[in-house]
């Protein structure tokens with residue numbers, strides 16, 4: 103793969119040095135274009151040394167090739183713009199080619215990937231968001247920035263994501279972007295279960311279903327055939343969605359639906375918050391306050407661990423569990439990955455109300471046997487979903 107990095111001027115450039123190094127070590131041919139601003143942050147010599155080539159920064163750069171911008175544009179299988187400044191994104195979205203880097207980008211028909219990194223207020227600026235939308239419509243792949251501490255002391259969305267996420271995004275085969283999971287059947291469970299006490303009362307939990315829905319929708323976008331088994335939620339799917347939705351309430355319902363759905367499935371992602379206990383004797387009529395002497399005891403019995411006990415068909419190659427914890431996150435997740443025989447567990451700290459259950463955002467740690475843990479910093483659940491699916495893709499495809 104011939105990868106052309108276009109480096110524009112931002113502090114996240116030092117992280118792009120690592121990304122370039124990773125792609126060179128992975129056996130790719132890599133060349134680097136820098137804007138004039140970019141050279142203020144990292145010296146061209148750094149990239150030149152890593153790529154064993156000159157760094158291209160002006161129309162006069164190469165005497166052996168008088169039309170360097172066209173030669174580079176034609177050479178690349180993909181162009182990676184990282185970090186992408188608000189200015190450069192604006193130029194790309196509007197077809198402006200007023201320097202060497204932007205001219206190379208406009209002259210190329212190669213797949214383009216943009217990795218924006220900037221201050222949170224710049225990122226949220228409506229003009230920048232409009233430009234990002236335009237790029238998406240133009241078929242440009244965008245790796246949304248992460249949320250967290252920013253170099254200038256701000257905190258918010260704008261950070262250049264961690265190396266593992268960046269490397270996975272750049273390494274994704276060009277022709278696979280929309281068809282990563284085509285021909286694959288993925289079962290996702292979402293939301294919380296309800297265990298009836300009587301016909302109108304139940305024991306439930308705070309799960310909103312948002313993480314599971316995001317996973318199902320992203321998997322669909324990536325070409326999978328998706329079955330979404332969900333507990334009660336207000337969330338809806340688009341009218342033209344191909345996702346097969348199965349509504350359940352209790353753990354018993356979930357077990358029946360899941361056993362049916364996983365037949366010939368390739369991947370199971372168990373994001374549902376499953377009740378560990380159910381009511382031993384569900385009352386067949388609405389219980390009356392006066393039936394008890396100011397004290398009501400309800401006996402609970404343990405539910406089966408659905409994930410641990412699931413009969414896995416031969417087609418099922420990859421099983422993902424979730425671990426929502428309030429303490430000892432990693433230790434508990436490590437125990438569960440073994441006990442439930444998982445390929446991956448997504449651990450999140452639900453004691454932090456900025457993230458998790460009701461929130462649109464999440465921050466998780468991914469654990470896999472024989473892999474270093476991967477931190478996915480706070481971001482929209484749709485972004486976290488995409489990052490999880492890309493890690494799964496790396497392992498099964």
Ligand code: C5P
Pocket residue numbers: 372373374375376377378405406407408409410422423424425426438
């Ligand atoms: O043990 P814990 O409930 O924390 O495990 C979480 C994972 O196991 C989740 O993926 C959840 O969907 C699944 N689970 C299950 N059956 C249960 C409890 C949890 O499949 N009874």
